[in-house]
Amino acid sequence: AQTVTQSQPEMSVQEAETVTLSCTYDTSESNYYLFWYKQPPSRQMILVIRQEAYKQQNATENRFSVNFQKAAKSFSLKISDSQLGDTAMYFCAFRDQGAQKLVFGQGTRLTINP
Amino acid sequence: DVKVTQSSRYLVKRTGEKVFLECVQDMDHENMFWYRQDPGLGLRLIYFSYDVKMKEKGDIPEGYSVSREKKERFSLILESASTNQTSMYLCASKPGQAVPIGEQPQHFGDGTRLSIL
Numbered sequence: 486a487q488t489v490t491q492s493q494p495e496m497s498v499q500e501a502e503t504v505t506l507s508c509t510y511d512t513s514e515s516n517y518y519l520f521w522y523k524q525p526p527s528r529q530m531i532l533v534i535r536q537e538a539y540k541q542q543n544a545t546e547n548r549f550s551v552n553f554q555k556a557a558k559s560f561s562l563k564i565s566d567s568q569l570g571d572t573a574m575y576f577c578a579f580r581d582q583g584a585q586k587l588v589f590g591q592g593t594r595l596t597i598n599p
Numbered sequence: 600d601v602k603v604t605q606s607s608r609y610l611v612k613r614t615g616e617k618v619f620l621e622c623v624q625d626m627d628h629e630n631m632f633w634y635r636q637d638p639g640l641g642l643r644l645i646y647f648s649y650d651v652k653m654k655e656k657g658d659i660p661e662g663y664s665v666s667r668e669k670k671e672r673f674s675l676i677l678e679s680a681s682t683n684q685t686s687m688y689l690c691a692s693k694p695g696q697a698v699p700i701g702e703q704p705q706h707f708g709d710g711t712r713l714s715i716l
Contacts, residue, residue, distance in 0.1 A: 489641075491641075494639070520704060522707075527709075528709055528710045529707060529708070529709050529710070530689065531707070576641060576642065578642075585630050585647060586632065586644050586647055586657060587632075587642075587644070587705060588644075589641040589643070590641050591639055591640060591641040592641050
């Protein structure tokens with residue numbers, strides 16, 4: 486069974502700093518999708534960024550980028566120029582290409598301090 | 600924008616009660632999901648449905664059942680609520696595999712914080 490591990494339960498940085506959240510996963514599949522979701526204190530989960538495993542280029546969405554290392558099964562999220570609104574729980578998630586369900590990590594609580 | 604609506608933000612019930620959590624999506628998505636979220640455990644899949652009247656067990660289905668009589672509505676049922684079912688419950692929906700425009704994410708509701716006393 487696939488598993489996703491986020492080893493940092495909590496992180497805290499100052500506004501405008503860069504922060505990297507770690508995620509590792511375990512799978513025997515070669516085609517899959519990886520996601521980072523954000524859950525602000527208001528609680529609605531929203532997609533931050535996604536990566537298809539067959540694409541070698543790392544995904545980027547404005548201040549958010551990933552470092553996807555397929556061989557190492559690592560999928561970290563980098564937030565540049567962090568803002569107060571980035572304060573949230575962040576979840577890494579995995580989906581096998583042939584499945585509909587997501588497997589989530591434990592989450593990282595990120596706090597951006599003014 | 601996709602809207603996934605969960606009927607209650609907060610719910611308090613008593614042990615042994617039958618509890619219904621309702622979820623409605625407005626984008627004609629084939630797939631719908633129920634998760635529970637607990638600190639340190641992330642989100643765990645309870646059940647999902649890929650079509651009307653179709654369902655599959657997720658990772659933690661014990662003590663729960665689901666109903667999908669209409670495409671837009673997916674209900675989670677706690678047959679006899681217990682205190683260990685106190686949790687945050689999240690509903691999500693997603694288009695089916697036939698959508699040709701690439702990988703589509705799941706869209707989540709606001710969540711229902713359920714307390715069983």
